[in-house]
Amino acid sequence: MRAVVVESCFGNTSKVADAIIEGLNSAGVEVERFPAGSAPRRLSADLVLVGAPTHNMSLPTPASRGQAVEKGGTAPARGVREWIADLESVDGRIVAFSTTAGGMFAGSAGKAIVKEFKRRKIRAERGQDFTVKGTPGPLADGELERAREWGRTVGGSQA
Template sequence: METLIVYESLWGNTRQVAEEIARGAREGSDALTLCAVADAPSSLRASVGLLIIGAPTHAFTLPTPSSRAEARAHGAAVAHAPGVREWLATLEVEAAPPRVAAFDTRQGRSFMVGSAAKSIARAAKRRSLVVSDSADFVVTSREGPLEQGELERAFAWGRALTASR
């Protein structure tokens, strides 16, 4: 099974989580591609059996152009390129949809924080994709770092996602 992991990261925390998910998923994948959303393909090949999408939670949802601009103003290394929200809106699915998993990074464990993973699931559904698995990874502040143990959890989640197929 080919695995594609696409992520958007503003402070580097979501990138770290994506890298650990990739490390865990590598064993159960025939091929694995990890890429920032700016480098993500515009269409999914039929060979992709698992698509994992991740982004930080901004104002209860996926980052927007204005929330990315605000992050840049606070020192985040954010490209002016589109993010996961825009990528999913234009993604073409060439064949049978792959299994999809979504993850996010967010500040705190309360449901009041919101969830980019839930927003990814809604956006994926509009592209005829169904998110079957999701995970939230917690950062200690807007800039991070990740809470203790979150990278280990990301590795284990990646391993579990590919072990189940």
């Protein structure tokens, strides 16, 4: 089984997750998708893909989620940051992905995800960052196709 755990305020990271899942499915792989806020605290899968939007060059916090809501987004009470902090056990290869506005000072929630897992002494790899055109999106041209292809290869390699 492959699992995708995702957080999203404006829907872009969620769309990337859907495209990654389409790619995994096309490689003949079954996937379970969890919103980070309700993902299990014990998770066992061959591959766990964890994705979030980049906020302030890092993972969303309660404060940055509040700013997203002020800009018209929706904010889960708990996201990837809280899920990682509260994890009891996770089994399998972990690969991070994120959405960013791109550019030199964008930072990456993917990088922050790897760091948060490291804090918990859990190994995670940095996967791909996908570019949005602005805070509410949309995704830059071709990014959903890239996400689909990445899903196919990252999951397919272990099928």
